[in-house]
Amino acid sequence: MRLVTYNIEWFAHLFDDADNLMLDDQSSGRYGVDRYTQGRAIAHVLQRLDADAVMVVEAPNTGRKQRCTRALERFAAEAGLRTDTAVSGFATDTHQEIALLYDPAVLDVEADPQASKRAPRFDDSFLIDLDVDDRMDRVRFSKPPLELQVRTKGGMALRLIGAHLKSKAPHGAETAEEVARISIANRRKQLAQAIWLHRRIKEHVEAGENVIVMGDLNDGPGLDEYERLFGKSSVEIVMGAELTDPHAQSLLKPREPVLPSTSRFYNPETKRYFRALLDYIMISHGLEAYGPHWRIWHPFEDAECYDDIPLREALLAASDHFPVSLDLELT
Structure with missing residues (x-):
């Protein structure tokens, strides 16, 4: 069985207000990529992955007229995917389900x-209590995690949780001090969301369930200078002692010579690309008995992806993130 998590940048921009797919020469949400090119690239990647299930992060919008699941199922039909059925959770106000x-x-x-x-x-x-002032703070998810009860045709029960944690940029800050203050407050909120998510995970694991957490946690050990103020990243908090992911764990090792990455972003100031490990598939320890194999489909780090030129170009055009797959010996 193959499970995939894939953050598809501004997937919503490929659909009109009635969830009809728009494949034309107009600009997509991807810089320098038109809607036809991005749509074809996404389809090519998903066809090549041939997954049994794909957790789509930044999925199309659900709103007054639009519905995420309808858009995804129309896309799957157009692309000829066997993953042709969609399920979503609580709608967000971010156009990223x-x-x-x-x-x-x-x-x-x-x-x-x-x-x-x-x-x-x-x-x-x-x-x-976010700031240790003996007063309780109220935290909400801008993108509530998707909780799923899954059963394989062979009768195996799985608890899947799709997540997209995000620490907002310091909007409105005009000085270095304001940037630091807002950044720290936003990081506190992200860590609170990680604690909230981990509590749910721990409850399922303690109940003897098989748990898989998939998605974009927008964080990792050593990602920025604010982590030192809190001691742990949100990735470490979510994973805790209950879950495992070899890519996340590689970041915890001292002086690791080559670190994996799942995304590639362009910095217009330095005119260079930088890489980050943001996307994870974490499993509870009971699933380690089913031969788990993780893979990041990164066109410049995975030799097979690089040598397959159509796949390489599709991965670069489809999103600024790359898929992460998990193969398990399940039926």
Whole structure:
């Protein structure tokens, strides 16, 4: 079985207000890439992945007229994908949903949001003292995680959680001091969301469930200078002792010579690209018995992706993130 997480940059820009796919020469959300090129590239990548399920981060919008699942299923039909059924969770106001495209011949999937005293439902509020002032702060997700109950045709039950954590840029800051203050406050909120998510994960693991957390955590050990103020990254908090991901764990090792990455961004000031490890598939330890194999489909780090020129070009045109796959010996 192959599971994939894939952040597809501004996927929503490929659809009109009625969720009709627009493949033309107009600009997409990708800089320098038209909608035809991006749409064809996404289709090529998803065809090549041939996954049983894809957690789509930055999926098309759900709003007054639009519906994320309808857009994804229309795209899957146009691209001829066997992952032709979509499920999403709580809608966001960001035009970037979290949704799962899956093959119904392989998996039964149901949205199943949870709630407990320690970890409220993800469309609710989470109370935590962010700044250690003996006053509780109210935290909300701008992109509530997607909680799914999944069963394979062979009868294996899985708990999948799709996540997109994000620490907002310091908008409105005019001085270095304001940048630091807002950045620290935003990082506190992101870490609070990570704690909230980890509490849910821990509850499922303690209940004996097989848990898989997939998505873009927008963070990693050593990602920025603000991490030193808090001791841990949100990736470490989410993973805790309950989950494992070899890519995340490689960042915890001292002096690791070559670090993996899942994304590539252009810095207009330096006129150079920089790389980051942001996308993860974390599994509970019980799933380690099923021969897990992780792969980052990075066109400049994976030799097979680089040598396959059509795939390489499609990966670069489709998104600024690259897919991460997990193969498990499950039926």
